[in-house]
Amino acid sequence: MPLSQPRVVADRTRIARDLADIVYASPWPTLVMVIVAAFTTAVLWHAVEPAAIAAWMAAVLAFSGVRVALWRAYRTARAAGKAVEHWPRRFAMAMLALGCLWGALAAVLALSDDVLLHAYVCIAAAGLAAGAVCTYPAHVPAVDLFIWPMLVPLAAAAAWWGDAAYLALACLTLVFAAALSLLARRAHRNIVAALETKHEKEALAQALIIARDEAEMASRAKSEFLATMSHELRTPLNAIIGFAEIMRDELFGPLGSPRYAAYARDIHGSGRHLLSLINDILDLSKIEAGRFTLAEEAVDVAAVVRGSAHVLAERAQAGGLDLALELPERPPMLRADARALQQVLLNLITNAVKFTEAGGRVTVRADLAPAGGLVISVADTGIGIAPADLARALEPFGQIETAANRRHQGTGLGLPLAKKLVEAHGGTFTIASEPGVGTVASALFPADRVLAA
Numbered sequence: 001m002p003l004s005q006p007r008v009v010a011d012r013t014r015i016a017r018d019l020a021d022i023v024y025a026s027p028w029p030t031l032v033m034v035i036v037a038a039f040t041t042a043v044l045w046h047a048v049e050p051a052a053i054a055a056w057m058a059a060v061l062a063f064s065g066v067r068v069a070l071w072r073a074y075r076t077a078r079a080a081g082k083a084v085e086h087w088p089r090r091f092a093m094a095m096l097a098l099g100c101l102w103g104a105l106a107a108v109l110a111l112s113d114d115v116l117l118h119a120y121v122c123i124a125a126a127g128l129a130a131g132a133v134c135t136y137p138a139h140v141p142a143v144d145l146f147i148w149p150m151l152v153p154l155a156a157a158a159a160w161w162g163d164a165a166y167l168a169l170a171c172l173t174l175v176f177a178a179a180l181s182l183l184a185r186r187a188h189r190n191i192v193a194a195l196e197t198k199h200e201k202e203a204l205a206q207a208l209i210i211a212r213d214e215a216e217m218a219s220r221a222k223s224e225f226l227a228t229m230s231h232e233l234r235t236p237l238n239a240i241i242g243f244a245e246i247m248r249d250e251l252f253g254p255l256g257s258p259r260y261a262a263y264a265r266d267i268h269g270s271g272r273h274l275l276s277l278i279n280d281i282l283d284l285s286k287i288e289a290g291r292f293t294l295a296e297e298a299v300d301v302a303a304v305v306r307g308s309a310h311v312l313a314e315r316a317q318a319g320g321l322d323l324a325l326e327l328p329e330r331p332p333m334l335r336a337d338a339r340a341l342q343q344v345l346l347n348l349i350t351n352a353v354k355f356t357e358a359g360g361r362v363t364v365r366a367d368l369a370p371a372g373g374l375v376i377s378v379a380d381t382g383i384g385i386a387p388a389d390l391a392r393a394l395e396p397f398g399q400i401e402t403a404a405n406r407r408h409q410g411t412g413l414g415l416p417l418a419k420k421l422v423e424a425h426g427g428t429f430t431i432a433s434e435p436g437v438g439t440v441a442s443a444l445f446p447a448d449r450v451l452a453a
Contacts, residue, residue: 015195016085022138022191023088024074029135030067033098033128034060040105040124047117048108056101063097070094088139095132095142099149102128106153110160118158122169125150126176133180137187144181151177224285234282237275244268280413283343287420294337294424298451301366301374302331304338308345309364312353320358323349326365333451334374340421347414348378348441355439356382372447373427379440385433393431394419418443425449 037060044053074087105121112118129147136142151173159170247255247264255261286292309325316323334341345364352362360381369375385393394415419429422443433439 011199013085014199015192018195019138019191020074020084020087021078023091023136023142024071024078027068027071029131030064030071032131034064036124036128037061037064040121043120044105044108044117047112047114056104059101060098063094063101066097067091067094088142091136092139092142092145095136096145096149099146102150103153106157109154109157122154122158122173125154129177129180133184133187137184138191140181140184140188143184147177147180222285233278234275237271237278241268241271241275244271277413280347280417283340284413284417284420287424292424294340296335296337298333299336299338299341300331301334301341301376302327304342305345305364305366305376308342308349311346312349315350316353316362319353319356320360321353321356322361323353324361324363326363326367328367331366332368332374334445335449335451336425336445337421340424344418344421344443345376345378347418348443351414351441352378352380352382352439356380360438368450369444369447372450374445374450375442376445377440377442379438381438384435384437384439385431386435387433390431390433415441 037057041053041057070087070090074084077084077087102125105125108121109118129151132143132146136146155170155173155177158166158173160166244264244267246252248261248268250261255264283292305325305327309323313323349362349364356362362381363379364377365379366374366376415431418441422429422445425445426449427443427445430442430444431439432442
């Protein structure tokens with residue numbers, strides 16, 4: 001999915017469901033309110049009519065029970081997959097009843113002249129109101145239906161006394177209620193924004209997963225197509241190479257004009273080059289399609305290194321290069337696919353020879369690594385690769401635009417194929433290069449593949 005696509009719009013139904021989950025997250029705030037009501041009943045027991053305060057406490061318990069019952073019913077409905085977006089409205093009705101019950105305590109301020117009782121009722125009401133804002137901002141109506149029926153009667157009772165202190169208390173109570181209401185709305189907006197961001201990220205992540213899966217499927221289809229086509233191309237190409245070789249060597253008599261012999265040599269050389277490219281494509285596509293299997297055996301590393309160097313020795317000599325081998329006295333054996341290992345070396349040495357100017361040096365080394373693995377490296381004194389181009393050089397068909405590249409045409413499969421073949425053995429392929437100094441390509445095979453010399 002392109003990164004420039006329009007912003008994903010969050011699902012309003014999911015957000016409403018999440019808000020309901022927050023409202024019905026826990027029954028513990030109800031328990032806290034019951035505890036505060038119990039303390040309030042104890043404090044007011046001897047200050048007002050005991051029967052009245054007992055009835056008040058019973059009503060608080062009843063509506064608190066309704067809140068707990070709603071919480072249990074909500075959890076059941078949510079687990080059953082039912083629509084729960086409108087359940088906060090039911091909760092708001094229970095909050096309205098509790099707000100009115102706490103607001104009824106304004107009668108204590110109006111009927112009693114005990115300043116300590118007045119202070120206790122105001123502090124308890126303020127604490128519950130602030131707690132409601134902190135606990136239920138996901139549904140602002142529940143907060144409003146609780147704090148306003150509770151605080152407005154208290155403000156009216158305070159104003160009823162008429163002196164300056166109580167008038168100030170009445171004004172502060174109303175200001176406090178308004179401030180809490182505004183805070184609840186701000187908190188609600190923040191919660192909704194956070195939920196929208198969450199759902200947008202989830203939707204984007206899901207879209208990216210789908211896009212990744214589709215890209216992987218397309219890549220596998222491409223690899224399977226290339227593998228099939230490469231296999232089908234090799235059969236007629238082998239015939240072309242074989243007939244060109246017969247003509248080149250004049251096995252059934254002279255061709256006549258020397259030009260025909262030159263043409264046969266060109267056909268044979270071009271056919272061999274094309275067959276090499278097809279083999280590279282076939283191997284790379286098999287690896288990417290997950291169909292490449294290693295024919296493992298005990299491989300004489302020194303023999304493979306010498307054989308690969310021998311194949312390219314004439315080309316290196318023609319380019320005025322020194323091709324050197326550095327092998328230990330007792331080279332170890334390696335549990336590997338011999339053909340794949342030789343392909344790695346041929347690709348690396350070919351690249352080194354191709355991009356090293358006359359008078360340069362290409363060195364092939366094989367030795368045990370400090371951690372016990374086997375390192376095979378090809379170092380050259382060629383043109384090198386800029387650090388910014390290393391990643392591109394390891395991509396299939398990745399070509400770096402240089403003067404040497406324009407002189408030596410290629411497909412850009414050598415290094416990527418070598419890397420894939422090394423990784424198929426559980427190894428690690430690395431390149432260290434510096435422009436104008438040279439390049440070192442190293443294949444590290446794990447220790448469990450190294451056998452005794």
